[in-house]
Every structure is written in structure tokens, then in C-alpha cells.
Amino acid sequence: MALLEIGNVTRRFGDFTAVDDVSISIEAGEFFTLLGPSGCGKTTLLRMIAGFDAPDAGKIVVDGQDMTGIPPEARNIHTVFQSYALFPHMNVEDNIAFPLRMAKADQAQISRRVEEALEDVRLTGMNKRYPNELSGGQKQRVAVARALINRPKLLLLDEPLAALDAKLKESVQLELIDLQKEIGVTFVYVTHDQGEALALSHRIAVMNHGRVEQIDEPSKIYGFPKNRFVADFIGQCNLLEGKIKACQGERMTVHLDGIGEVSALNVESDQPGLQGVLALRPEKVAIGRDLPVGPDLNRFAGRVYDFLYLGDVTVYIVELAGGKRVEALLPNSAAGRTKFFEAGDEVQVGWRFDAGHFLND
Amino acid sequence: MTSGVKQNRLHKWLISGPPLTYLLVFFAIPVLIMVAASFRHPGDFGGLAPLLYSDEAGAHLGLTAESYGRFFSDFLYTQLFIKSFAYAAVTTLVCLVIAYPLSMLIARSAKKHRDLLVLLVILPFWSNFLIRVYAWMIILGPQSVFVRTLNAFAGFFGFEPVSLLFTPFAVIVGLVYVHLPFMVLPLYANLEKHDPALLDAAQDLGANAWERFWRVTFPLSLPGVYAGAALVFIPALGIFAIPDLLGGTEGIMIGNVIKQQFLDTRDWPFGSVLSMVLTVMAVVLAALAAWVATRSRV
Numbered sequence: 001m002a003l004l005e006i007g008n009v010t011r012r013f014g015d016f017t018a019v020d021d022v023s024i025s026i027e028a029g030e031f032f033t034l035l036g037p038s039g040c041g042k043t044t045l046l047r048m049i050a051g052f053d054a055p056d057a058g059k060i061v062v063d064g065q066d067m068t069g070i071p072p073e074a075r076n077i078h079t080v081f082q083s084y085a086l087f088p089h090m091n092v093e094d095n096i097a098f099p100l101r102m103a104k105a106d107q108a109q110i111s112r113r114v115e116e117a118l119e120d121v122r123l124t125g126m127n128k129r130y131p132n133e134l135s136g137g138q139k140q141r142v143a144v145a146r147a148l149i150n151r152p153k154l155l156l157l158d159e160p161l162a163a164l165d166a167k168l169k170e171s172v173q174l175e176l177i178d179l180q181k182e183i184g185v186t187f188v189y190v191t192h193d194q195g196e197a198l199a200l201s202h203r204i205a206v207m208n209h210g211r212v213e214q215i216d217e218p219s220k221i222y223g224f225p226k227n228r229f230v231a232d233f234i235g236q237c238n239l240l241e242g243k244i245k246a247c248q249g250e251r252m253t254v255h256l257d258g259i260g261e262v263s264a265l266n267v268e269s270d271q272p273g274l275q276g277v278l279a280l281r282p283e284k285v286a287i288g289r290d291l292p293v294g295p296d297l298n299r300f301a302g303r304v305y306d307f308l309y310l311g312d313v314t315v316y317i318v319e320l321a322g323g324k325r326v327e328a329l330l331p332n333s334a335a336g337r338t339k340f341f342e343a344g345d346e347v348q349v350g351w352r353f354d355a356g357h358f359l360n361d
Numbered sequence: 362m363t364s365g366v367k368q369n370r371l372h373k374w375l376i377s378g379p380p381l382t383y384l385l386v387f388f389a390i391p392v393l394i395m396v397a398a399s400f401r402h403p404g405d406f407g408g409l410a411p412l413l414y415s416d417e418a419g420a421h422l423g424l425t426a427e428s429y430g431r432f433f434s435d436f437l438y439t440q441l442f443i444k445s446f447a448y449a450a451v452t453t454l455v456c457l458v459i460a461y462p463l464s465m466l467i468a469r470s471a472k473k474h475r476d477l478l479v480l481l482v483i484l485p486f487w488s489n490f491l492i493r494v495y496a497w498m499i500i501l502g503p504q505s506v507f508v509r510t511l512n513a514f515a516g517f518f519g520f521e522p523v524s525l526l527f528t529p530f531a532v533i534v535g536l537v538y539v540h541l542p543f544m545v546l547p548l549y550a551n552l553e554k555h556d557p558a559l560l561d562a563a564q565d566l567g568a569n570a571w572e573r574f575w576r577v578t579f580p581l582s583l584p585g586v587y588a589g590a591a592l593v594f595i596p597a598l599g600i601f602a603i604p605d606l607l608g609g610t611e612g613i614m615i616g617n618v619i620k621q622q623f624l625d626t627r628d629w630p631f632g633s634v635l636s637m638v639l640t641v642m643a644v645v646l647a648a649l650a651a652w653v654a655t656r657s658r659v
Contacts, residue, residue, distance in 0.1 A: 050565055072564045085562035089580045098576075102567035146566065 001064060003028040003186050004049070004154060009058035011044055011210075018044040020210035021058070026188065026203075031180050033189045035197040036207035037233065042190045045207075046156050049188065051075050063153055073102075078147035079156040082163070084139045086131040092118070092142055093127040099150045117145040120179065137168050144176075148185060157189045161196060173199050194234045198222060206230050222281075228359050231279035236315070238280040238326050244272050244358065251353055254278060258322035262298040263353040269360070276360035282329035284355035287316055287341070291350045299350040302326070304341045316341060318349050392640070399633035400424050407627025428630040438618070438635065442642070445615040448529070449597040452536040453544075456593050457586065459537070460544035464585075465578075467545075468552035475553070482545050490539065494606050497535050501525040501607065527609025535603040540596065544589035551585025552578070584654050591650040595643045615639060 002025035011019040019041040026032045034042040047053040049060055051072035060067045067075065078099065086095050096117050100110045118124050121141040131139060140160055147155055160176075161169050177200060180187050191197055197204050198218040205215045206229075214226040225231035232239060242256035252266040256278060264278060291299050302320040316328050328349050330340060341347055402410035402423050412423050432438050467478045485493060500507055503524055512522040525531055555578065563573045601616030608614070615635065622632030 052561060052564075072561075073567050073569055077565075079562070079565045081558050081562055083556070083558050085556065085558040087559060087562075087577060098563070098568075099566040102572060150567075 002026055003030075003063055004188070005061040006045070006049070007058050007061065009045070009048065009055040009060060011041075011048060011053065012056050017210050019048070019055070022207075022210070022212050023058075024205055024212065024215065026186060028186055029184050031177070031187045031189065031200060031202045033191060033197040033201040033204045034207055035191055035194060035204050035234075037192055040207040041210040042192075042207050043158060046079075046158055046188065046190050049154070050077055050079050050156055076152050077154040077156060078150075078152040079158060080140075080143045080147045080160045082159045084131075084143040084160075084163075086139055086142055086146075088131050090130075091127065092123065092129050092131075092134070095131070095142055096146045096149055098146060103150055105150075113149055117149050120148075120182075121145045121175075136164050137172060140164065140172060141175075144179070148179075148183065151183070152185065155185050155187050157187060159191055159193075160189075161191075161193075169196070176200060198234070206233065208233070224357065225279060225359070228277055228279070228361070231277075231357070231359060236282050236327060236329075238278075238282065238285065238356075240278040240280065240324070240326070240356075242276065242278055242358075244270055244274045244276075246272055252358075254358060256324075258324040259300065259320055260322070263295075264356060264358050265354045267358075270358060274358075274360045276358055278356045278358050280326070280351060280356035282315060282327040283313075284351055285326060285328035286350045287318065287328040287330060287347055288350075289347060291348045296352050296354075297350045298353065299348055300326075301346070301348050304343050304345045304347055306343050307341065309339075314339070316347075318347060320349070395633045395636055395640075398629055399428055399637050400426065401630050402427070403628045403630050407629070409629050428628075428634040431631060432634050432638065438615075441613070441615050441618060442638065445598055446642075448532060448536065448614060449594050451533055452540060452597045453590050453594045455533065455537045456541050456544040457590065460541060460548055460589065461582075464545050464548035464552050467549050468555070479546070479549065482542050482549075486542070491602065491606075493539070494535055494603055497531070497538065498526060498606060501531050501534065526607065527611065529608070529612045531607040532604050532612040532614070535607045536597050536600065539600075539603065540593040543592040543596075547588035547592065548582065548585040551582050551588075555581055587650050587654040591647055595647060598643060599639050 004024075004026040006022060006024040006026075009019055009022050010017065022041070022045060024032075034045060036042050044053060048055055049062075049067075051067065051070060051074075054068070062075070062077065087098065090098070093114055096114050097110050100113060105113075114127070115124075118126065121144060123138060123141055123145070126134075126138070131142070134142065140163075143160070144157075161172055164172060173196065176187075189197075189200060198221070201218055203215060203217050204221050206213045206221060208229050214221060214230045216224070216226075221230065222234055225234060225237075228239060231237045240256045240259060242254045242259075242262075245253045245255050245261065247253075247266045247270060250266055251263050252270055252272075253261055254264050255261050262278070291297070293299065300320050302318040305317045305319040305325060307317065308315040311332070313329050313331050316330065317325055318328060319325050326349050398409060401412065402425055404410045410423050414421055414423055463482075467475055467482075470478060499505055502508065503526065508523075508525055511525075515522055559577055559581075560573055563577045568576060599616045599619075601614065601620045604612045604614040604617050605620075608617075616639075619632050619635045619639070622628050622635060626632075
């Protein structure tokens with residue numbers, strides 16, 4: 001039995017359906033992420049799990065108990081809010097002790113647990129600081145410590161890293177992973193940042209327009225997106241429109257609009273005549289002046305239209321003969337200054353037949 | 362020093378000059394005149410006796426602490442201060458109890474309604490203060506529908522009819538009525554700024570409605586409470602119009618006695634002494650309120 005069972009949950013605001021028939025089951029100890037663009041319903045879903053909102057249809061079951069009608073204060077579920085919502089009139093210690101005080105724990109136990117919690121989030125000695133004396137990262141750690149102090153069954157995190165700068169984000173991500181592993185509480189994490197979702201989660205539910213598009217582990221979400229939305233939303237992706245011409249064994253021939261015929265991996269659902277897109281990650285597209293020829297490789301000539309130098313990698317945007325553009329990614333791994341091509345250079349791009357996925361509409 | 366800094370200073374003086382002049386002319390100098398007046402002799406026909414006078418023994422400077430002696434030797438006046446203090450304190454408390462839920466209601470209503478509701482709170486200011494107090498004389502008077510209905514009920518249950526006008530009760534009603542907006546406005550200004558996420562967080566972490574109020578909303582609203590309390594308490598302490606009109610002989614406050622000293626008894630030095638004591642009390646209380654407010658961290 002899953003710890004959290006979201007069964008056919010729907011929530012409407014007037015004409016707008018924020019959450020549309022969503023079913024997810026989350027296991028105990030899992031780090032689960034709801035990922036999607038703003039307005040996709042992930043925060044509404046989180047608020048319903050916390051109890052601040054109620055589904056119009058469907059139900060939420062936690063540890064076998066139907067949560068319908070149970071107010072947030074009576075649920076053994078805590079939230080780390082996006083703004084952290086630390087109480088500004090209480091010091092770190094009193095903030096962290098708040099849930100224990102509400103649960104009427106005795107003072108000796110409160111002191112001991114607060115010390116442990118401060119140690120867990122590496123804030124020992126900060127007991128008497130007030131929230132306005134803390135940095136963004138420290139506030140975030142206090143918010144996490146406060147939400148975890150009386151060991152909830154479920155910890156909900158609503159974009160907890162959104163307010164942190166990029167460098168800090170990375171170290172906080174590692175801390176969160178360690179903390180979750182150490183205490184074993186189930187995390188349900190909401191974010192619109194796909195990088196965060198991929199780095200942190202055991203499993204991800206990609207949401208769009210109130211619906212779940214795909215639930216999978218990060219490498220599957222990235223490597224095997226189920227549809228055009230997931231492929232486009234997660235990471236960079238070339239989406240090349242086309243139509244299946246023929247299937248033979250493990251391969252099929254796809255006619256890509258404005259590019260020509262390519263060979264691609266054939267999966268069961270594919271049939272000749274289907275319209276769709278070939279989703280191709282830029283890092284799987286090779287770029288070179290003279291690429292080898294072979295039955296496994298699709299190869300096209302083009303010209304470098306522009307490039308984005310990102311430090312560790314460079315993304316080249318190559319315009320093919322038919323006018324279509326394909327992005328190819330090249331790591332800048334060679335020693336010294338590395339720059340392979342300039343805008344306007346004549347190049348070839350190529351990819352293996354099994355590098356992309358055909359996603360029918 | 363560069364000319365830029367000099368010019369900056371000039372700007373500062375230009376901006377702060379007019380209000381400073383105003384305070385000097387209409388506040389500091391009158392207070393100093395009052396201090397001086399409190400040490401002088403009353404004139405034979407009211408007002409102040411001449412500062413320099415001569416008799417058989419020669420010329421004298423007419424300064425004395427006699428009026429202060431009178432104040433400290435007659436317990437009647439201290440009693441009046443204590444009574445005024447009590448009236449002002451009760452007024453502040455009643456205002457707080459009424460204004461808190463009202464301010465919370467306004468602060469939590471939809472944004473588009475808030476301005477209208479605040480306008481309704483300050484609407485009474487649009488009519489004359491005395492007229493509003495006269496209205497209360499009619500409402501609390503023996504012939505009003507309110508009092509007659511009340512007494513009909515009292516008679517039915519075998520109680521003596523009560524009269525409300527010219528009682529301490531009437532004074533408190535008047536004081537609360539007049540000062541209520543001064544409590545509502547700072548409280549509303551404070552409550553309106555509260556981050557609703559804090560209440561969500563408190564609820565999420567296990568606090569019920571009662572605990573959310575006492576552990577989050579109320580402590581965060583304390584600066585507003587202090588500001589409102591100071592704005593109500595200090596004017597209520599020195600007011601004379603309301604006890605004059607609604608209080609009768611029983612409901613007299615220190616403000617009435619000060620007014621009497623200046624206008625009826627025409628003993629200006631003693632009136633000045635009473636004013637001095639009142640001013641010092643008010644300043645001490647205002648300083649106390651400011652100190653408490655800065656100490657609370659919000």
C-alpha cells in the first residue's frame with residue numbers, strides 16, 4: 001500500500017480546471033517531484049495534500065486514511081513554503097519548536113529535539129537568531145528543520161529553492177538529498193525547474209494543464225519522454241515534424257518535413273502513416289566537417305547558423321539545406337581554448353537511428 | 362566641505378524649516394510660557410500678577426512655588442488625575458476590544474472593499490465633534506427611545522429605572538465613540554501587512570484557530586496595538602468637552618478642572634501647574650509606548 005494515494009482528483013475554479021483527474025501513488029521514503037510550468041496545477045495539488053484546499057472529485061488517502069474533511073492542523077503532513085514563512089517575531093529556536101509546542105510536547109523534549117534538528121541542518125548555535133538576521137540559505141534550512149521536527153509522514157516542499165542563487169542552489173540540493181536519505185521521510189517536491197527535479201527526485205510527475213503527462217524516474221523522463229510536451233519541457237530537444245513511411249523489424253523510415261528520410265527506432269505502437277515528431281536531444285546529434293557514412297547513421301549537410309557558448313559545452317544551431325534548424329551540442333572537453341566552428345561554416349550533422357524517439361500526436 | 366554637501370544641508374533646512382518653526386511657535390514657546398506661568402502669582406482679578414512688584418520692603422520678583430504646593434497638599438487633584446487615568450485606560454481597553462475584530466475584518470476583506478470600509482470608519486470625522494457628542498446626549502437622555510425601552514425592560518423585571526446621561530458610563534461611551542477610529546487605523550495598517558503565508562504555516566504545523574491568533578496574529582500586531590493605545594489614551598486623558606457635556610458633576614475629569622482654572626476661577630498659575638502635570642504624564646506614557654514598540658521585533 002502506497003503512503004500517499006491520489007485517486008482521480010479534480011479541482012475546478014469556476015470554468016478553469018486546475019487539476020484534472022490526477023492519480024498518483026507515492027511510496028513511503030520516496031523523493032517525489034511534481035514538475036510543470038506555472039499554472040499546471042502542481043501547487044493546487046500540493047495545497048490539497050496539505051489540506052488547504054479540497055478536491056471537487058476524487059480523494060486523497062495518506063497511509064490508508066482518507067483525508068477528506070481533515071483540516072491541515074490535524075494532518076501529519078508539513079509544508080516548506082516557497083517564502084519559508086518563518087515567524088518573524090520568533091527566534092530560530094522558537095520557530096523550530098513551534099510544531100512541538102502545538103503538539104504539547106514537554107519542555108525537556110523540546111530542547112533536546114531542537115538541538116538535534118539544528119545539528120541536522122548545520123545551524124548549531126544559531127538558536128537565538130531572528131529570521132531577519134539569517135541568509136536565504138539559512139532561512140531555508142530553518143524552514144526545513146521546523147517542518148521535520150515532529151517527524152511528519154509526508155513533507156511537502158513548494159519551490160523551496162526558488163529564492164536561492166544558482167551556486168547556493170546546488171549545495172542545498174545535495175543537503176536535501178542527504179537529509180531525506182538520513183531521516184527517511186517521504187518528500188513531495190513541487191518545482192517548475194526541470195534541473196532541480198532531475199537532480200533531486202526518485203520519481204517525477206510531469207504536469208501540464210492540470211493533467212499528469214508522465215510519471216517516471218528522472219533518466220526515463222529525460223531519455224524516453226512519452227510525448228511532445230515532456231520532450232520539449234524537460235531539457236533541450238530538437239522536435240522534427242514528420243510522418244512514418246515504413247516499418248521493418250527494429251527500424252522504421254520516417255519522412256521529416258523539410259529534411260528528408262531518416263531511419264529511426266521502431267516501437268510497438270508505431271505504424272506507417274502516423275504523424276508526429278522525432279524528438280532528438282542535442283547531445284545525441286554529432287557535428288563535424290566530415291562525418292562517417294554508415295547504415296546506422298542519419299547524416300545531413302548544413303551551415304552553422306549561430307552558436308551558444310555555455311562554458312562547459314557549446315550548442316551549435318545548424319541550418320540544413322531545406323531551411324530546418326537542428327541543435328547539436330559539443331562538450332568543450334579538449335585542453336586549451338576550444339571552439340570548433342564559426343557561424344557560416346559548412347558542416348554535417350548526424351545521429352544514430354536509435355538516438356531519437358518518434359512521438360505521435 | 363564640498364559645495365554639494367553644503368547644498369544638501371541647505372535643502373534639509375529648507376524642508377524641515379517650516380514644520381520646525383511651526384512646532385517652535387505653537388508648541389515649544391507656549392509650553393515654556395506655561396512653565397513660567399506655573400511659578401507666578403495669580404492676579405487680583407484673574408490672570409497673572411505682575412512679575413515685578415514693589416511694596417514697603419522694596420521691589421520683588423513675583424516668583425513662587427505656591428501653586429505646586431497647593432497641588433501636592435490637596436489630595437483632591439491627585440484623585441482627579443487617578444480618575445482621569447482610569448477613564449482613559451478603560452476607554453483604551455474598550456476601544457481595543459472593539460477595534461481589533463473590526464480591523465481584522467477590514468484587513469481580511471477583499472482588497473477592493475477595504476478602502477470603502479476604512480472610509481466608513483473615518484466618516485464620523487466629516488461632521489462636527491460637538492454635534493456628534495450632542496447626538497449622544499440625546500441618545501442617552503431620559504426621553505430617548507433607547508433609554509425608555511431599556512427602562513421599560515428594567516421595570517418589567519422589577520428594577521428601578523436608570524438614567525444614563527451625566528454618569529461615568531456616558532463619559533466612557535462618549536470617549537470610546539470619539540476615539541475608536543484612532544485605534545482602528547493603526548491596527549488596520551498593521552494587520553493589513555501580515556503575510557497570510559504565516560497563518561498557513563502555523564496551521565500546517567498544527568496550530569488551531571485560537572493558537573494561530575495568539576501565537577502569530579496578535580504578537581505581530583503589537584506595534585499597531587501600542588500605536589493605537591497611545592493615540593487613544595493620551596488625548597482621552599486630557600479631554601474636557603465630553604465629560605463637560607455627558608458627565609455632569611459625577612463624570613468630571615482633570616481636563617474640566619484645568620478649563621475651570623483658566624476660564625472660571627481665573628487662577629492661571631494653578632491651571633498651568635495642572636497642565637504641566639498632565640503634559641509630563643502624557644510625555645512619559647508616549648515615551649514608554651515608543652520604547653516598548655521599538656523593543657518588540659517585527
